[in-house]
Amino acid sequence: MSVRDQLIEAAARLYAEAGYRGATTRRIAVEAGVNEITLFRHFGSKDALIREAISRAETSLAPDVLLPESPREPFRELRDWARAHLADLRGRRSLIRTCMGEIEEHPGIFSAENSPLAAAAKALCRYLRQLRANGLAKAPFDEVAASTMLMGVLFADAMGRDIMPDMYRNDPEHALDQYVKLFLRGIGVGVRRSS
Amino acid sequence: MSVRDQLIEAAARLYAEAGYRGATTRRIAVEAGVNEITLFRHFGSKDALIREAISRAETSLAPDVLLPESPREPFRELRDWARAHLADLRGRRSLIRTCMGEIEEHPGIFSAENSPLAAAAKALCRYLRQLRANGLAKAPFDEVAASTMLMGVLFADAMGRDIMPDMYRNDPEHALDQYVKLFLRGIGVGVRRSS
DNA sequence: GTAGGATGTAAGCAGCCACTTGCTTACAGT
DNA sequence: ACTGTAAGCAAGTGGCTGCTTACATCCTAC
Secondary structure: OOHHHHHHHHHHHHHHHHHHHHOOHHHHHHHHOOOHHHHHHHHOOHHHHHHHHHHHHHHOOOOOOOOOOOOOOHHHHHHHHHHHHHHHHHHOHHHHHHHHHHOOOOOOOOOOOOOHHHHHHHHHHHHHHHHHHOOOOOOOOOHHHHHHHHHHHHHHHHHHOOOOOOOOOOOHHHHHHHHHHHHHHHOOOOOOOOO | OOHHHHHHHHHHHHHHHHHHHHOOHHHHHHHHOOOHHHHHHHHOOHHHHHHHHHHHHHHOOOOOOOOOOOOOOHHHHHHHHHHHHHHHHHHOHHHHHHHHHHOOOOOOOOOOOOOHHHHHHHHHHHHHHHHHHOOOOOOOOOHHHHHHHHHHHHHHHHHHOOOOOOOOOOOHHHHHHHHHHHHHHHOOOOOOOOO
16 A cells, blocks of 8 residues: 555544544654655645545445335335445444534535435435335325435434444344334335334 | 633533634633633633533533323424424534544543433333323334434434535425424324325 | 655754743722 | 732743654665
């Protein structure tokens, strides 16, 4: 791995742990195993390095599991998608929490528009529309609010499970199962009784 | 307002804006309109001041709207409760986001246990159990996961609406309405068709 | 084999950080 | 009038911050 990549990775790690102010150029250099001057030679300033590190960490998402174009088994499809999305959020939770905490002080340091989150929301929205069009979702619902709802649940679980253990005592997989079941019943999709 | 209270309020405000490192003793003192030395005479250290400011801001919650012991009109009751809870979260969103972003670096700076959030979750859980006991909620569901789900949606909305405008374009009140309707249908409570 | 680019070392800059010391002012209670 | 308390002021501590300058070293491409 090149010196440049080592610096970017160290910067992302330290930023997620300690925030913008806490990720000092000295600490980043030590963490990356290079000289502090090299950092400035490559990126010019701390700000440029941090921005590159965050924007790279944010777009390195690989959407392994995609929602199908035409729904066949809503529960299985949505649960698998939700599981993948949740795992992704959980893997980035430190970085996401830090970004959220500092967004007012450093606006524009993470992209908001065209983020993987927004893309996921759009995909989910389209899937829900398909569900209704195919007659699988029989209840009246606003698909924008509905997709926001499901994504919100997953987001809150991913962010809160480790830092609010008294609120998330149950098994993660069981919780996921329940989220999807409750959600599907909410939009009028029949779910086989099993829990 | 006493000098002490001015300092606590200024510390809470600055912490919410700029985080632990950004809320310097100088800035807090200027914001409070007192001398920096006075800060140390009152609280001994910056850490003690910040801790007191956060713990006070966190417990100053007044739960205006309570869920009734025995449910009568689930939709109205739950929507009113959710609206109040959402408004409360939204009012504290800066502080909450900052705390979340720094919880790994400063664990124990906000209480987690016995927090108003946990109390709200417990109250909601009891209400859902009552709904089922009274035969109003006819679907099978895990009330812990269900209450976590509703609270998660509200949490995500409160935290994300201002910083992810492309994901929360709809009207807040309409979104709230949809959340509650979808949720109630999810747990098997009949909702009058109107949207 | 040597020129050039990438990296390292040493030293330092001005500025901010939390916090301290020593002294002064203002006012309240007795 | 005496005293305690709360607050202010000026000055300074050592340490960390982002960033710079000047000079030495390495490795590779020609």
